[in-house]
Amino acid sequence: xxxxxxxxxxxxxxxxxxxxxxxxxxxxxxxxxxxxxxxxxxxxxxxxxxxxxxxxxxxxxxxxxxxxxxxxxxxxxxxxxxxxxxxxxxxxxxxxxxxxxxxxxxxxxxxxxxxxxxxxxxxxxxxxxxxxxxxxxxxxxxxxxxxxxxxxxxxxxxxxxxxxxxxxxxxxxxxxxxxxxxxxxxxxxxxxxxxxxxxxxxxxxxxxxxxxxxxxxxxxxxxxxxxxxxxxxxxxxxxxxxxxxxxxxxxxxxxxxxxxxxxxxxxxxxxxxxxxxxxxxxxxxxxxxxxxxxxxxxxxxxxxxxxxxxxxxxxxxxxxxxxxxxxxxxxxxxxxxxxxxxxxxxxxxxxxxxxxxxxxxxxxxxxxxxxxxxxxxxxxxxxxxxxxxxxxxxxxxxxxxxxxxxxxxxxxxxxxxxxxxxxxxxxxxxxxxxxxxxxxxxxxxxxxxxxxxxxxxxxxxxxxxxxxxxxxxxxxxxxxxxxxxxxxxxxxxxxxxxxxxxxxxxxxxxxxxxxxxxxxxxxxxxxxxxxxxxxxxxxxxxxxxxxxxxxxxxxxxxxxxxxxxxxxxxxxxxxxxxxxxxxxxxxxxxxxxxxxxxxxxxxxxxxxxxxxxxxxxxxxxxxxxxxxxxxxxxxxxxxxxxxxxxxxxxxxxxxxxxxxxxxxxxxxxxxxxxxxxxxxxxxxxxxxxxxxxxxxxxxxxxxxxxxxxxxxxxxxxxxxxxxxxxxxxxxxxxxxxxxxxxxxxxxxxxxxxxxxxxxxxxxxxxxxxxxxxxxxxxxxxxxxxxxxxxxxxxxxxxxxxxxxxxxxxx
Amino acid sequence: xxxxxxxxxxxxxxxxxxxxxxxxxxxxxxxxxxxxxxxxxxxxxxxxxxxxxxxxxxxxxxxxxxxxxxxxxxxxxxxxxxxxxxxxxxxxxxxxxxxxxxxxxxxxxxxxxxxxxxxxxxxxxxxxxxxxxxxxxxxxxxxxxxxxxx
Numbered sequence: 001x002x003x004x005x006x007x008x009x010x011x012x013x014x015x016x017x018x019x020x021x022x023x024x025x026x027x028x029x030x031x032x033x034x035x036x037x038x039x040x041x042x043x044x045x046x047x048x049x050x051x052x053x054x055x056x057x058x059x060x061x062x063x064x065x066x067x068x069x070x071x072x073x074x075x076x077x078x079x080x081x082x083x084x085x086x087x088x089x090x091x092x093x094x095x096x097x098x099x100x101x102x103x104x105x106x107x108x109x110x111x112x113x114x115x116x117x118x119x120x121x122x123x124x125x126x127x128x129x130x131x132x133x134x135x136x137x138x139x140x141x142x143x144x145x146x147x148x149x150x151x152x153x154x155x156x157x158x159x160x161x162x163x164x165x166x167x168x169x170x171x172x173x174x175x176x177x178x179x180x181x182x183x184x185x186x187x188x189x190x191x192x193x194x195x196x197x198x199x200x201x202x203x204x205x206x207x208x209x210x211x212x213x214x215x216x217x218x219x220x221x222x223x224x225x226x227x228x229x230x231x232x233x234x235x236x237x238x239x240x241x242x243x244x245x246x247x248x249x250x251x252x253x254x255x256x257x258x259x260x261x262x263x264x265x266x267x268x269x270x271x272x273x274x275x276x277x278x279x280x281x282x283x284x285x286x287x288x289x290x291x292x293x294x295x296x297x298x299x300x301x302x303x304x305x306x307x308x309x310x311x312x313x314x315x316x317x318x319x320x321x322x323x324x325x326x327x328x329x330x331x332x333x334x335x336x337x338x339x340x341x342x343x344x345x346x347x348x349x350x351x352x353x354x355x356x357x358x359x360x361x362x363x364x365x366x367x368x369x370x371x372x373x374x375x376x377x378x379x380x381x382x383x384x385x386x387x388x389x390x391x392x393x394x395x396x397x398x399x400x401x402x403x404x405x406x407x408x409x410x411x412x413x414x415x416x417x418x419x420x421x422x423x424x425x426x427x428x429x430x431x432x433x434x435x436x437x438x439x440x441x442x443x444x445x446x447x448x449x450x451x452x453x454x455x456x457x458x459x460x461x462x463x464x465x466x467x468x469x470x471x472x473x474x475x476x477x478x479x480x481x482x483x484x485x486x487x488x489x490x491x492x493x494x495x496x497x498x499x500x501x502x503x504x505x506x507x508x509x510x511x512x513x514x515x516x517x518x519x520x521x522x523x524x525x526x527x528x529x530x531x532x533x534x535x536x537x538x539x540x541x542x543x544x545x546x547x548x549x550x551x552x553x554x555x556x557x558x559x560x561x562x563x564x565x566x567x568x569x570x571x572x573x574x575x576x577x578x579x580x581x582x583x584x585x586x587x588x589x590x591x592x593x594x595x596x597x598x599x600x601x602x603x604x605x606x607x608x609x610x611x612x613x614x615x616x617x618x619x620x621x622x623x624x625x626x627x628x629x630x631x632x633x634x635x636x637x638x639x640x641x642x643x644x645x646x647x648x649x650x651x652x653x654x655x656x657x658x659x660x661x662x663x664x665x666x667x668x669x670x671x672x673x674x675x676x677x678x679x680x681x682x683x684x685x686x687x688x689x690x691x692x693x694x695x696x697x698x699x700x701x702x703x704x705x706x707x708x709x710x711x712x713x714x715x716x717x718x719x720x721x722x723x724x725x726x727x728x729x730x731x732x733x734x735x736x737x738x739x740x741x742x743x744x745x746x747x748x749x750x751x752x753x754x755x756x757x758x759x760x761x762x763x764x765x766x767x768x769x770x771x772x773x774x775x776x777x778x779x780x781x782x783x784x785x786x787x788x789x790x791x792x793x794x795x796x797x798x799x800x801x802x803x804x805x806x807x808x809x810x
Numbered sequence: 811x812x813x814x815x816x817x818x819x820x821x822x823x824x825x826x827x828x829x830x831x832x833x834x835x836x837x838x839x840x841x842x843x844x845x846x847x848x849x850x851x852x853x854x855x856x857x858x859x860x861x862x863x864x865x866x867x868x869x870x871x872x873x874x875x876x877x878x879x880x881x882x883x884x885x886x887x888x889x890x891x892x893x894x895x896x897x898x899x900x901x902x903x904x905x906x907x908x909x910x911x912x913x914x915x916x917x918x919x920x921x922x923x924x925x926x927x928x929x930x931x932x933x934x935x936x937x938x939x940x941x942x943x944x945x946x947x948x949x950x951x952x953x954x955x956x957x958x959x960x
Contacts, residue, residue: 030901033909034893036844036884040910043843130838131829209848209856209944210910260846260910261944293849516907516945704904704946711947735853735942743935743948 060728119298210260463786473767713775
């Protein structure tokens, strides 16, 4: 059941589009996907290819004392193997983002000498069939000397805890102190200091339905690999792989078409891709790797598990928030594959949606014997926003105030926009209080007390909870310098090319790697508006190919940015093309200035005499195939490449101040739950999700992203968790044990939208799609409201709620 | 072992390893890559096909067990370029994002609508509970199926 409502705020001073932009144009991608004609990575086949299977560690922590692949290699149909020893000889360790001590770890694409989590790849086997590769893997002999495992980040730095990486001298990977404002003054001014001993954000990820994979071909003649893959950030994979493999990036060609979901989880497959590359070269045949579901759960991209400890909040009696200090402890798992960037990414949303002025956060990241963490939808901000939201509801409870009123009293106000946060980020636009009112209205908040009474009569405890979050988008990669001042990254970029081909075809090439976000459709909408043609006339190439010259260092699809970086690149390239078409037509018409021309009806014409018309087909044909006699100085190619570069400065590494992201989409979710007091089982009986991502190019696609993020948040809040036993065995290694929501699990949903155009982006858009995990908090807060007990964990399965109820009785 | 199956009206004869799953037979041997693999435990439904009129997860069946069967997959739904009303409804209601679960969803919904042309919202959700989608939250999928119910 879905219900929608929309509100548009007074427009900010940006150009508001007309025409295709803003319409729910039906997706161009759908036809092939609905007919089973998409091309996902496992659909790519090559003659003579071998199937790769990884032999994985059964231990969380152990020395490898012997590896023997001879029995596996002796099997007919087994093409070959790769061991950690070979990897160490052929490659350098991956470049580390971290400063010391994390910088000192030696990370290779297969385990070398030691395994550090259950499921870590130890040996790769390639064979004629999937089944044979799997069977032969069983014949690989590996001897282990097991070591004690560390599975609780809170004891990782204790003196008697085993150390994962001797090179780092301990399990501390990175730490940093962030302090802004005047904490002493804030606590001196406070009427109350609310103390929260410990909050825990649990480990889960988005489990895209398609697992990771690749088909890698090696062209021996030119020493180049073609990597067909579903990696969602080829720019990052390339800079990790090239130096490790000791080759230039021109030797690594990345190709994707359709990707079966990503959610950040497909950013860090570079170790597996290196293994595929080495084997494709070693065996001189294409190598195909498709990860099994259990392998994904065991080894890929868990979301950051985080504790917030010793939190103190300075508040006034009326609920005015002055400041907070806390210690964030982050569990990185066994390797730093994208980490410790999580140690700064949270700072994009330092005060959450609130006007806190004084904030101190001590961030510590440690290694444990669990799968490496990597970006997961809402990466690192979700954890922090869940924390700020928890603080609000706990403060409200301690002060006996209404959580709605505490939020409204402290939200950044519409009139404060653009709002500079204590650490120098700039929230571009939004009206959080209006969003909250809209969301509360959608669940019938005014009649909630009557519903509470009704639920009570039926023996149920009703609770209402709010989650208000930000989806910060378009990273300033300069924030990486707050982690490691030696890094030479900053800013951001994305590329598009738009060209007119010989027969007038409008062809668009993107640098992005969409996984269902509808880039082919929204890009066509932007192009069609500028060229004044139909979206049906615009052909957007599906997928990504680094041969196309439409990629830059930060190309990819991640971190809520396409509507800004991708579409701004498309806009820039299309405007260049439009200008070139007019220049060409002006010359053909005998020196007519551009101002006198307009694009319309699939061509260009003189405004005052529309009969003087040159169709795009003629333009394409003249430049590409019939160009004799054109003026020598006519600088027109009709093949335009534009790199969009957002306006950023490098953050200050001393004060840790700077604008870390360009846009701030926002979400306010409200959940209504009914809890069975006997069992702790609960049902979400009403749910509202209100989103503001500025100007929406395609409202239906935006709403689809909101729905998806909502479903994932509900799944995480109620069901999904990567839990380990004390020996480091993952207890939820497949979809039996790791329950993701099914159609029957979904509550009735009401969606609402507000449009506060961003004043900082060419189209007034904001990146969106990750959501901020608002639903995770909304469910927590609703359970707190229903049970009267403070909720300290982001994951609340029925048994945890039952325990809360027992605590309440006691 | 020799296996003969008819898929979307075309008959195929192949020598198949006895342990090969039907989904891998369809994808790897017959190049019908529309049906997908999303798990290894029979939970996700991305590989759903219709075998002799019965909806099955093709990862839960060996290829040899399908010997002599008539199989329908996503590739056989449309008549050439003419999408079925259900496929059109998925497009209309934005019932797919990445499209990876979509073939299985379409086959489950097709089987449901044949058996029960007028399902309620609850009946639709129940019929789709064996199919996991991680992109949409299911709301638009249920709406799409509901829109073509009689």
